[in-house]
Amino acid sequence: MSVAESAPPGRGIHSEGRGWRRLGLVFLVLITLAYGLPLLWMVGTSLKQAGDLATDGWLPSHPTMAAYRSFFATDFLPALRNSVVISGTTTLLSLALAVPAAYGLSRVRSRLIVPGLVLLLVVQLIPTSATFIPLFRLLAQLGLVNSQFGVSLAQATLFVPFAVLILRPAFNSLPPALEEAASIDGAGRLRFLVRIALPLLRNTVLVTAAIVLVSSWGELVYSLTFLLEQDKYPLSVYIAQSVGRFNNTWNLLMSVAVLASLPVLLVVLAAQRRLRDGVTLGAVK
Amino acid sequence: MTVPLAERSGPLAAGDARRVTGRPAARRRVPSGRLLFALPAFAFLIVFFVYPLGLLIDTSVREVSLGSAANPGNPVVGAENYRTVLAEAAFREAVPRTLIFLVGSVALQLVLGLCVALVLNERFRGIAVPRFLIYFVWLLPPVVSGAVWKYALDGTEQGAVNDALLALGLVDSPVLFLTRPGVALAAITMVTAWAGVPFVAIVLTAALKDVPGELYEAARVDGCSPWHRFRWVTLPSIAPTLSILGTLLLIYSFKAFDYIFVLTQGGPGTSTSTVPYLAYLYSFAQFDFGLGSAVGVVSVLTALVFAVPYLLQVRKEEQS
Numbered sequence: 142m143s144v145a146e147s148a149p150p151g152r153g154i155h156s157e158g159r160g161w162r163r164l165g166l167v168f169l170v171l172i173t174l175a176y177g178l179p180l181l182w183m184v185g186t187s188l189k190q191a192g193d194l195a196t197d198g199w200l201p202s203h204p205t206m207a208a209y210r211s212f213f214a215t216d217f218l219p220a221l222r223n224s225v226v227i228s229g230t231t232t233l234l235s236l237a238l239a240v241p242a243a244y245g246l247s248r249v250r251s252r253l254i255v256p257g258l259v260l261l262l263v264v265q266l267i268p269t270s271a272t273f274i275p276l277f278r279l280l281a282q283l284g285l286v287n288s289q290f291g292v293s294l295a296q297a298t299l300f301v302p303f304a305v306l307i308l309r310p311a312f313n314s315l316p317p318a319l320e321e322a323a324s325i326d327g328a329g330r331l332r333f334l335v336r337i338a339l340p341l342l343r344n345t346v347l348v349t350a351a352i353v354l355v356s357s358w359g360e361l362v363y364s365l366t367f368l369l370e371q372d373k374y375p376l377s378v379y380i381a382q383s384v385g386r387f388n389n390t391w392n393l394l395m396s397v398a399v400l401a402s403l404p405v406l407l408v409v410l411a412a413q414r415r416l417r418d419g420v421t422l423g424a425v426k
Numbered sequence: 427m428t429v430p431l432a433e434r435s436g437p438l439a440a441g442d443a444r445r446v447t448g449r450p451a452a453r454r455r456v457p458s459g460r461l462l463f464a465l466p467a468f469a470f471l472i473v474f475f476v477y478p479l480g481l482l483i484d485t486s487v488r489e490v491s492l493g494s495a496a497n498p499g500n501p502v503v504g505a506e507n508y509r510t511v512l513a514e515a516a517f518r519e520a521v522p523r524t525l526i527f528l529v530g531s532v533a534l535q536l537v538l539g540l541c542v543a544l545v546l547n548e549r550f551r552g553i554a555v556p557r558f559l560i561y562f563v564w565l566l567p568p569v570v571s572g573a574v575w576k577y578a579l580d581g582t583e584q585g586a587v588n589d590a591l592l593a594l595g596l597v598d599s600p601v602l603f604l605t606r607p608g609v610a611l612a613a614i615t616m617v618t619a620w621a622g623v624p625f626v627a628i629v630l631t632a633a634l635k636d637v638p639g640e641l642y643e644a645a646r647v648d649g650c651s652p653w654h655r656f657r658w659v660t661l662p663s664i665a666p667t668l669s670i671l672g673t674l675l676l677i678y679s680f681k682a683f684d685y686i687f688v689l690t691q692g693g694p695g696t697s698t699s700t701v702p703y704l705a706y707l708y709s710f711a712q713f714d715f716g717l718g719s720a721v722g723v724v725s726v727l728t729a730l731v732f733a734v735p736y737l738l739q740v741r742k743e744e745q746s
Binding site: 161162165166168169172173175176177178179180182183186194195198199238239241242244245246249251253257259260261262263264266267268269270271272273274275276278279294295297298301302305330334352355356358359360361362365366377380381383384385391394395397398401402405406408409413416417 | 459460461462463464465466467468470471473474475476477478479480481482485541542544545548550553555556557558559560561562563565566567568569570571572573574575576577578580583584586589620624628631632652677680681683684687688691702703705706709710715718719721722723725726729730732733736737
């Protein structure tokens, strides 16, 4: 394949060669279908009438908001409130611990750094199905079983390391002269962190908070095992438990699923590009 | 681990001094009092992660019955739980099954994720749509995607997949995707990969953007075909990212819980239970916390073994 003249300059590997480009286009359509159709199926089903579920195709023949209305009338608001309380508490708690830690671990030479970073990595790698058994015991000792704050504490163990690992490179990237200047002005470390560093790193911190928020919003294992009463369940547990129960009312379940994905929609619409930088830093660098 | 994860904090940072002297350079105007800021986070992790790991080991050598789970005074039975677990057919069958699931899900995610990243990096009209879908599904709560696939893979004509297969005449009767042992494991692997590909694609898109354009120019001048450019320029450039991603995906897949829970609850029987999932089943379906903890310890050790290459790779990355 030696046709080079039609290629736009210096972009990607398939930018020349019609065959490759066509292949890419086909694959692009496949991606769109593979990820678009299940979502269409979710929204379509949520708009179906219960009686049409067995006969309708992929799209509702008589679109209706009935599923949403009945869910709103019953379980939605308590479950939504629980989700907001748990994910909000988890996010605040995680950031409150992770921001100072990321600052404290940045640009410091100490023997403690390496074991510290290794601990942060290892915490993220351990299967949650191994940790919830002893966490249950610990929360029981603290009287926090069946408490939403207990769930937030448990979730924070997942998100504190993640947030520290994303935020530390950001603190490293601040010019050292900045902190020196601040210390000459008599600003203590805490004031430097709150007044100077945080405003400069606002975007990174917000993206980190957004990722923690939606991850906590969808978290299942800890919420499922540490909460014992139906009226404390967040949406994620509600969905997981409904899957078995709703065998003939899938339109109801899909309406819950749609509502539970709305925060994700907002976050992606607001910060798609920044999200990529966030995940790349946190995961692989 | 003797060599610290090297810190590079500026054009002429202390790390350079260390490279010469082999010892940490003098602390430049950053007294270690700064480390105190990390104290709350680490105190928190020690109470809520390190201490529970100790509790896990402790529980795994005790006989814990339903209702006594929170009491410290359960009788110590030594390695009894481990012996029981190793003799259990459910556990013995779960080991090869976990391996199959891991290999399948990691391979699918890497290959498909790379393809998605390559295509997303190109200029096509309307590419914003698949790109948005990829980001959206990446952050979608696993219970949500799990619930959608649970219905889509439903073993009646109502399920979207069976509906399509029947309409196309590919099958005569609905496939029992989630209730037939072998098929169900394949279905779980597919759904896990479907949900995992976006993360891989996003990370690789970033890695592809970092490949220097001059390399492609040079390859073009040399008359390399697109395939050769991919093989000899793209692939070597993103190899470090691919290898870290591979280990990371191995660990993430090993942690998989939500899709199994939502799609099959580990069944039929235990035919879709991975080893970590068994820890859940023993604890919260059979209420035998001792057995569950023994499986938990085995899972933790396995995860740590998987993590060794990852930790080494991260260290190497930081040093280079």
